[in-house]
Every structure is written in structure tokens, then in C-alpha cells.
Amino acid sequence: MPRPASTNVRGNKYPMVTPDGRAMFSVRAPQAKEVVVDICNKKYKMTRGFMGEWTVTTDPLVVGFHYYFLNIDGVAVADPMSDSFYGCGVMTSGIEIPESASDAAYYTYDKSIPHGQVRECHYWSEKEQSMRRCFVYTPAEYETKKNAKYPVLYLQHGMGEDERGWHQQGKMAEILDNSIAAGKSVPMIVVMDYGNCGYIFGKLRGETRDQFGASFGPVLIDEVIPYIESHFRVKTGKDNRAMAGLSWGGKQTFDITLANLDKFSYIGAFSGALFISPNADFNTLYGGVFADADKFNKQCKYLFMGIGTEEGDGAKNAVNLLRSHGINAVYYESQGTAHEWLTWRRCLNEFIPHLFKK
């Protein structure tokens, strides 16, 4: 039986998902000439019915969370029947193609365990002369252990997304709650800020790849970290700070942490846009931090690179290259998933048990 997608606006029947993972879309548009669903880099032309109801059923889709658009007579818009998510530099629609309950358990709300909170915080940025916003996950025990202090993971979204992504699309609170309750991960605080890459690269005239999102580094180091450390009960020092990011956020994570190994000991890139070339000069790559592998392996307690099997071999090649230079790097592969949020949920779930334990 097809069922309404969990990502629909409450009460809406469509889109529906079939047991074999197809999405069924239905849009009432009696006057439209052409209606198209644009999902997972594929466009499905809808068929007009007798009453002006346009419908289409997709091919089976990969499990997980996918952005999609409706295209009505040439205009790409969010589907009024879906919840909206910030992605692709705009408010988009999203659909969750469900996994089995057991596969999805780690990011599913469990009523039998204690739950953390996600706090929206506003702070003033002197650098940008404007208010900025971050979301901060505090673990369940933060409310009861009133003098305890916690280590912090700084967790970044990808290009065209923003500080909302990890919580809304990524289900990070459920992942943390479940992992901590199971004793796999230590209780930690997770900070999700805006990486200044919420539009699509190339939109600003004259901007280079290295400039895109680069303004976030000084904001994180000089403003976000001091804000968090003065407003939350956190442990300070490099061994109590981790940073990870997905896609462009993975590039930012490498750029920021490798230039600040006195401030971070745990590093993760999930489908990271890393640009480590086979011909890279390890004496100069990332300021030469990989030149002395022993020194790096003492400074960085955990270096994680994950990717979906449908994304190609970029992360695997990078890890192999790092390992060939003596760098301890962990490689993780998410089976059957693409450059999408399910890959990143799995990466987060694999990453966090290794943090702050040594």
C-alpha cells in the first residue's frame, strides 16, 4: 500500500511512497500546460488527468531524504503539499523514502530514552556587523547535572544549505540522543552555525572557489567558539573540540581545523569537497600539517572521512593517499546511498562514538 510521505505538511495525502520506494506525486493544476517533478537529478513529466489533476510515479528511489521541486510551466517551486527545507539556496520540498524500522532506528525518536534539546541562539557578530544565528544541541543530562561540563562538536552543513539543515534534514538530535542513551557516545554539545555558503557557488560575480564560504573560518574561531564557551557549560581546549561538515562543510572543516590544530583534535568530513590531488605536495598541502605524520597523528586524535557508495571514489582515494603518507585516517562507506542526507546521518552516527574518549 502506498502511504503519505512523512515529510508532507500535516494532513496532506500526496506525495505518497510505495512499498518499493517510488514516489507518487499529484498536483491539481487545471490551467497549466506542463507540470514536472524534479527529484534526484531526474525530471519526471506529469500526466494531466480528466479534472486537471497531474500525476506521476517515479522510478524506485534510493532510501533517505531527497530534495525535490515542482516545475509548473517552467517555474521551479516548492510543493505546497511538502514541508519546506532550506536547500539548493532556496526553500525546497523534501521527501523521505523510508528504510526499515531497524535501519532507521538510530535516527528515529525513541520514547523510552531521555532527550536533549536544540536551542536557537542569536548573537552579535562584530565581523559581519549583524545578528547571527546558531542552533545548539544540549544532551538530556545537561538539564539535570547542573555543574557538569561537556565537550563540543561543531557541525557544518553543505553548499546551498544553512544552520537549520543538520537538525531538520539530518535528524542530528535523534542520532545524538540514541547514541548517548546506548552508551556509544559520550554526552556532548553540538553547535550548528551558518557556514556562509548558503547560496550556490558561482552566484557571486568574481568569487573564487577558495573564497566561497571562507569568511566563516574567522567567525567560527573568533566569535562562535567564544560565544559558546561563555554561554554554555563546556570543556575547553583542543581535546574537547571536534569539527565535522558535509560536502562543502567538509572542505571548510579541513580548511579550518588543519590551520588550527592547536584548537581541534577530532576532524570529520562527510562526502567532503576536499580536493586532495594524487599529485599533491605533502610538504605544502594544508600548510604542511601532513608532512610529519607522527606529529600529525599525535595532534589529531581521529580523522574520519565518509562517503556514499553512489558518490564515486573521492573519499577513498583521499584516505588511501593520506595513509600512504603515514596519516591515520578512518574511511567509512555508506552502502547504496548518494550525495544526500542519509549518507550524512550515517556518517554522523559512525563519527560521534569516537569523539572525546582519549
Place this chain on the structure above:
Amino acid sequence: MPRPASTNVRGNKYPMVTPDGRAMFSVRAPQAKEVVVDICNKKYKMTRGFMGEWTVTTDPLVVGFHYYFLNIDGVAVADPMSDSFYGCGVMTSGIEIPESASDAAYYTYDKSIPHGQVRECHYWSEKEQSMRRCFVYTPAEYETKKNAKYPVLYLQHGMGEDERGWHQQGKMAEILDNSIAAGKSVPMIVVMDYGNCGYIFGKLRGETRDQFGASFGPVLIDEVIPYIESHFRVKTGKDNRAMAGLSWGGKQTFDITLANLDKFSYIGAFSGALFISPNADFNTLYGGVFADADKFNKQCKYLFMGIGTEEGDGAKNAVNLLRSHGINAVYYESQGTAHEWLTWRRCLNEFIPHLFKK
């Protein structure tokens, strides 16, 4: 000079707002036959330009926050250039027609004062056998006065909106921060939950007006309040609880508080859908709570009804009727505003200084 609306998705130029409060919309849709902007209960047909760019400039709009839709060849959708807001039972677009800086100061972020946080909390509802979500504002000092306890305002959205509304559209955190920092209001916690009226009345077959949203009452009393009182440092008892709501949330506030005057001492209805008829029998109205005015005036320490001047005389008539029966009721009128969020921001700002002081 027209300026991009503050409600636009970051980086987008349109919609723009002119100095006299007109909105300028521009949508690229070369293949569309007709594009219409639907805002403030008025439809503006857009004009097709040479390159397939459709444009229109509205009449001067009332200041404040307005929902709007684009209608592309007969399909009402959110504007991809606007941030999305949950309203009208779907994700809609919104535009802020700005007031002067001084008029807007009470709901504007002020970098010179301390700021509270808005926490997203998930809890299990036995009544609904599902996870529910609420947002909880904690005042700035909640983080530093670690043993202090605070009174609580339960604050409800209107029909077709949900637990996100007061924070996103209503700017409640800024209003509370500013009022508390100025010493006008006592530090308090504000709880925003889902009133079970997030669709438009009449959508469910056979549902009566009295059934619409009525399931929220028992959830609030039996589940939300106990959750808040066990997870936050709150003062308990009727004199430490207020409830207010806008539009349908105003109706719910009256229905719930007047049936539970042992649990609430402060009551607010902002453009409330109250249905108090001139012919009402005060011996039976709301279970007869108004029959003994002296008793009611002792039980209820503050009864507030506010409305915009563009909404008609419903609230004024209700207050006059209550007063003619000896009930102490406060009437507030927002000048020049309609059934929209600016009215409700003003109502909240007028309401909170009177809470928890006697």
C-alpha cells in the same frame, strides 16, 4: 529607493518594498500563461515582460508581516524567493512591510542587551500515541541564575499555523528579551505548543466548530504542563501560569483557562475568536464563571483582549459586555493593523508587563 524585503531568502533581490509600503514582485516564468500574487486578501495580476519576467507592484500595504502566495497558471505556491512560514495550513511565503525603526524597536534584535534562547523540545504524548513538539523560550538569566524558578506563559498560534508561528512570524523572543531587559516584564518562560488547529476549519468532514482544536485542551493540561514543570525550573500554581492565544488560539485560551481557573490567573486573547454574543446568558456562559463577577475578579488577575483597528469591533463589544457585568477586562487596540502578526506582536508586548506581578 525600494529595498529587498527582510523576509527574502538570503541573497534574493525580490520581492522589494518601496518607501511607501508597496511590494514589488518579479518572477521569471517565460512559459506561464498567467501569474498572480495573492496577498492580504487581494489578487494582483502580474504583467509579462519581454523576457518572460512577470512583474507587479501592489498598492501600499499595511505595515507588518503578511502571508502571500504566487499563483502560477492556477496553482497557488510559495514564492521561491521568500523564506517559508507555516500559515494557512501549508508552507506559505511572507513579507515584512517595515515600520520605522522606533516603532519596530520592541521586536528588533538589540545587541546591547542579554538574550534568551528558544529551545525545541520533543516529548511523548500518551493521548496521541506520538511524539509532539514544543518550543520553549527561556530568559537570558535562566542560564546564569542556576537555582531560580520562573513563571510560565503558554502562548498559542492561530488557525492554519503551528508551534513555529510565535517565534518565526511573531518575533516573540525579541519582544520578551526587550521587555525583560527594560524592566517592564518579569523574566518568564514562554511555551509554544501545537494547538491541533494547524489546518483550516472545515477540512475534516463532519467536524464541528467546537470540536476544531478542542483536543488540545487535555493535551495542555495533562501532558504539556507536567512536561514543562518536570523539565524546566518553573514556579507552579495558578498565580505562576498565564495563557494567551491569537485568533483561534484566543478561543482555545478562553475555553481552557475559564474551565480551569484553579490553574491559570492571567488570560489573554489577541484578535480572539470568542463568540461572546450580546444575548449570552452570563449564568451559563463559559460554565457560569462570569456569573459572580467579584469571585471571577479575584480568581483572574488579568484578563486582556486586544485587536487591530482594521478587524472590526468584536473585541471591543466583548469587553464592554464583560464590563457591563462587572468583569475586569482590559481592552487594547492596535492602530491601523488588521488580522495579522503585527497586531499580535503588539498585543504580546502590551500583555506581558502585567503578568506575574500581583
